[in-house]
Amino acid sequence: MKVGIVGATGYGGLELIRFLHNHPAVDQIDLFTSSEEGVLFSSKFGHLITIVDTPLQKIEYDTLEKFDVLFTSTPSGVTSELLPPLIGKGPRLIDLSGDYRLKNLASYEAWYGKKAAPSHSVQQSVYGLTEWNTELIQQATLIANPGCYPTAVLLSLLPLVKERLIDPSFLVIDAKSGISGAGNKPSQTTHFSEANESFLIYKVNTHQHIPEIEQALSMFAHVDTTITFNTHLVPMTRGILATSYAPVMPGITEAQLITCLQTTYEKHPFVRVVTDANGLGTNRVKGSNYCDILVKVDSRTNRATIVSVIDNLVKGAAGQAIQNMNVQFDLPQTTGLDVVPFFI
Numbered sequence: 237m238k239v240g241i242v243g244a245t246g247y248g249g250l251e252l253i254r255f256l257h258n259h260p261a262v263d264q265i266d267l268f269t270s271s272e273e274g275v276l277f278s279s280k281f282g283h284l285i286t287i288v289d290t291p292l293q294k295i296e297y298d299t300l301e302k303f304d305v306l307f308t309s310t311p312s313g314v315t316s317e318l319l320p321p322l323i324g325k326g327p328r329l330i331d332l333s334g335d336y337r338l339k340n341l342a343s344y345e346a347w348y349g350k351k352a353a354p355s356h357s358v359q360q361s362v363y364g365l366t367e368w369n370t371e372l373i374q375q376a377t378l379i380a381n382p383g384c385y386p387t388a389v390l391l392s393l394l395p396l397v398k399e400r401l402i403d404p405s406f407l408v409i410d411a412k413s414g415i416s417g418a419g420n421k422p423s424q425t426t427h428f429s430e431a432n433e434s435f436l437i438y439k440v441n442t443h444q445h446i447p448e449i450e451q452a453l454s455m456f457a458h459v460d461t462t463i464t465f466n467t468h469l470v471p472m473t474r475g476i477l478a479t480s481y482a483p484v485m486p487g488i489t490e491a492q493l494i495t496c497l498q499t500t501y502e503k504h505p506f507v508r509v510v511t512d513a514n515g516l517g518t519n520r521v522k523g524s525n526y527c528d529i530l531v532k533v534d535s536r537t538n539r540a541t542i543v544s545v546i547d548n549l550v551k552g553a554a555g556q557a558i559q560n561m562n563v564q565f566d567l568p569q570t571t572g573l574d575v576v577p578f579f580i
């Protein structure tokens with residue numbers, strides 16, 4: 237397969253390169269830039285990545301059309317303009333940004349503060365939550381890869397909401413992310429001096445992933461509800477830990493919740509249901525495409541605590557994007573992604 241990556245020098249792009257470089261079905265990887273045309277990748281990243289020594293190419297349609305797969309790992313507001321002319325022109329398009337996830341254009345514009353992509357393009361996009369949308373992903377010309385937080389949250393909540401085991405009317409979600417989630421451009425809150433030895437809440441009740449999670453609860457669990465979702469910045473590079481709280485439906489036990497998760501994901505290699513809360517942390521999945529999920533019921537309050545951990549750059553971005561590519565080309569979903577987490 238010939239693959240192109242737009243946004244190759246960003247964190248999502250680097251992770252796409254890390255995995256695609258060893259992907260057995262990929263024999264060419266071209267890298268594209270909007271600002272550093274002609275720069276050799278190795279000169280930008282030095283000896284660290286001398287194995288990838290292709291020049292960064294200018295983004296031009298007649299070049300982009302020639303790929304089997306084109307990954308776009310760019311800030312929101314870029315692919316809404318870049319991709320429409322490419323839809324159906326040849327390459328399978330897999331977009332890591334949020335530009336094609338929300339079907340309601342007004343909602344995208346309200347939550348992202350950006351102009352929405354054309355309606356006909358948004359309607360053609362398929363939401364790339366692999367374990368929940370495999371059939372549509374297989375045929376899709378444009379995949380909207382999920383956001384990092386929604387990936388962790390939805391994998392843990394969708395089975396329990398769909399089977400009506402927890403009450404979706406009172407979903408409270410508390411999510412924590414490493415700093416790489418913000419991308420490779422430091423800001424006032426993400427640069428070392430302010431992020432290190434601090435634990436910050438941000439976008440209180442205003443995160444752009446709120447409509448994405450609510451849309452997916454409706455799409456896959458057939459529940460129309462509103463959620464309380466808040467995000468926090470943790471002084472670590474990688475990782476997302478999402479903790480969700482919900483009332484358990486009357487008569488439902490912790491064992492039933494665990495069995496529901498295990499049954500849902502028994503054939504899905506990257507989602508692991510754990511039963512021991514001790515040591516469930518982001519280092520269990522760091523650098524890998526795994527999502528580890530734990531559910532505990534507090535018998536005093538009859539509320540469930542549902543914990544989900546992923547690597548924001550892998551299962552939350554590049555890994556899930558490649559998992560979707562594997563589905564599209566009838567490859568085992570683990571192809572090129574079968575790595576052991578870093579742990580330390």
Ligand SMILES: NC(=O)C1=CN([C@@H]2O[C@H](COP(=O)(O)OP(=O)(O)OC[C@H]3O[C@@H](n4cnc5c(N)ncnc54)[C@H](OP(=O)(O)O)[C@@H]3O)[C@@H](O)[C@H]2O)C=CC1
Nearest residue numbers: 243245246247248269270271309310333384417419420548
């Ligand atoms: N970081 C994460 O954990 C996750 C990020 N995402 C989403 O994935 C996308 C990429 O994220 P991430 O890699 O972290 O972001 P980065 O900021 O690290 O990288 C963005 C890349 O986009 C390129 N770029 C910037 N502006 C333009 C433009 N106008 N046209 C084309 N390319 C442009 C830049 O490279 P150059 O200047 O060379 O063009 C840069 O390499 C974002 O939409 C993000 O929200 C989704 C899930 C998780």
Ligand SMILES: CC(=O)N[C@@H](CCC(=O)OP(=O)(O)O)C(=O)O
Nearest residue numbers: 312333334383384413414417418
């Ligand atoms: C730590 C941090 O800043 N994380 C980013 C996640 C970016 C992302 O995945 O969001 P979209 O793809 O929907 O733009 C955030 O909270 O906005």
